[in-house]
Amino acid sequence: MSQQRIVLVTGATDGIGRQTALELLRRGHHVLVHGRTEAKARATCEALEKESRSSEVTAVAGDLASMSAVRALAAEVASRAPRLDVLLNNAGVFLHERKLTEDGFEATFAVNHLAPFLLTHLLLPALRKSDAGRIVTVSSIAHTRGQIDFTDLTSERYFHGYAAYAASKLANVLFAYEMARRLAGTAITSNALHPGVIGTKLLRSGFGMGGGTVAQGAATSVRLATDPELAAVTGKYFSDEHEEPSSTRSLDRRLQRKLYEVSAELVGIAGLPDVT
Numbered sequence: 001m002s003q004q005r006i007v008l009v010t011g012a013t014d015g016i017g018r019q020t021a022l023e024l025l026r027r028g029h030h031v032l033v034h035g036r037t038e039a040k041a042r043a044t045c046e047a048l049e050k051e052s053r054s055s056e057v058t059a060v061a062g063d064l065a066s067m068s069a070v071r072a073l074a075a076e077v078a079s080r081a082p083r084l085d086v087l088l089n090n091a092g093v094f095l096h097e098r099k100l101t102e103d104g105f106e107a108t109f110a111v112n113h114l115a116p117f118l119l120t121h122l123l124l125p126a127l128r129k130s131d132a133g134r135i136v137t138v139s140s141i142a143h144t145r146g147q148i149d150f151t152d153l154t155s156e157r158y159f160h161g162y163a164a165y166a167a168s169k170l171a172n173v174l175f176a177y178e179m180a181r182r183l184a185g186t187a188i189t190s191n192a193l194h195p196g197v198i199g200t201k202l203l204r205s206g207f208g209m210g211g212g213t214v215a216q217g218a219a220t221s222v223r224l225a226t227d228p229e230l231a232a233v234t235g236k237y238f239s240d241e242h243e244e245p246s247s248t249r250s251l252d253r254r255l256q257r258k259l260y261e262v263s264a265e266l267v268g269i270a271g272l273p274d275v276t
Contacts, residue, residue: 004056006081006130007225008032008123010064010116011091013044016138016195019214020090020221025052027226032058032077034091064091064115065101067267074122083129086225089116089137092168098159105266106155112168117175118267124188132231133188135179136224139172141194141239144247146170148255150262171259173237173250178260180235182272189234192246193220 007024011017013035021031025048033048035041041059048057058080062073077084092112099107105114120135127133146166155164176192183190195217220241224230237246249255257274264271 005029005085007086009088009090010034013040016214016217017090019218022052023218023222025054030056032060034060036063037061064111065107067103070115070118074119078126084126085130086134087123094165096161098155108164108168113171117263121269127188135190137172137176137192139192140169142166143169143173173246174256174259177235178256191224191236194239
């Protein structure tokens with residue numbers, strides 16, 4: 001794609017997110033590098049400038065465990081970029097112990113789902129300024145094992161690290177599909193992806209195993225962010241740079257709708273109208 005794209009990559013100071021930012025910079029795009037702290041985001045930008053030989057990089061910061069910080073992050077992005085062509089919801093955590101955020105949410109659900117849910121909606125005005133805005137949400141093959149218990153979203157009755165992670169990754173796919181449906185007829189697309197089993201800090205901590213390279217992990221994100229052939233593709237799930245079927249549960253329209261409505265209420269936004 002010849003035109004420079006402005007891309008926000010969340011969780012871009014480490015692992016797949018950092019590599020995704022690097023690949024986008026090498027392709028001539030402007031990348032907003034998000035980190036949990038300003039210091040880490042700035043340090044990553046300095047390193048990426050040297051590696052990519054590009055100065056088209058901007059540091060933005062915000063702790064995605066805090067919904068007020070997500071709102072501040074969205075405001076910062078809107079103030080520093082004339083538009084947003086791609087929002088790449090990449091940040092994620094795997095926690096071994098139940099932890100509640102300052103907002104009272106279970107932390108895995110908050111960081112992996114509620115934060116990108118809120119951030120996406122707050123950045124819709126910036127995405128609408130693009131001729132072809134794209135929302136790309138990094139999920140995982142773990143979504144196939146996920147279940148969402150709406151009666152226990154804070155995992156008070158039961159918490160297991162993998163169950164919480166899988167549920168949040170299912171939420172990512174459900175959200176991507178529901179956004180695609182509610183944005184139908186606009187110039188904004190919404191897709192989800194599995195990056196592969198990649199040897200990141202999250203994989204080592206969460207699963208105690210290694211995997212592929214971060215370059216392999218970034219490839220599908222980069223394609224969804226930049227490939228002109230995908231300009232009109234929306235509501236799909238990708239793995240290994242190709243469209244693949246997601247789980248049967250992720251295709252449940254009632255579940256997609258319910259999660260959307262509950263999430264909007266939890267983070268305090270009206271959300272987009274249901275077009276069906």
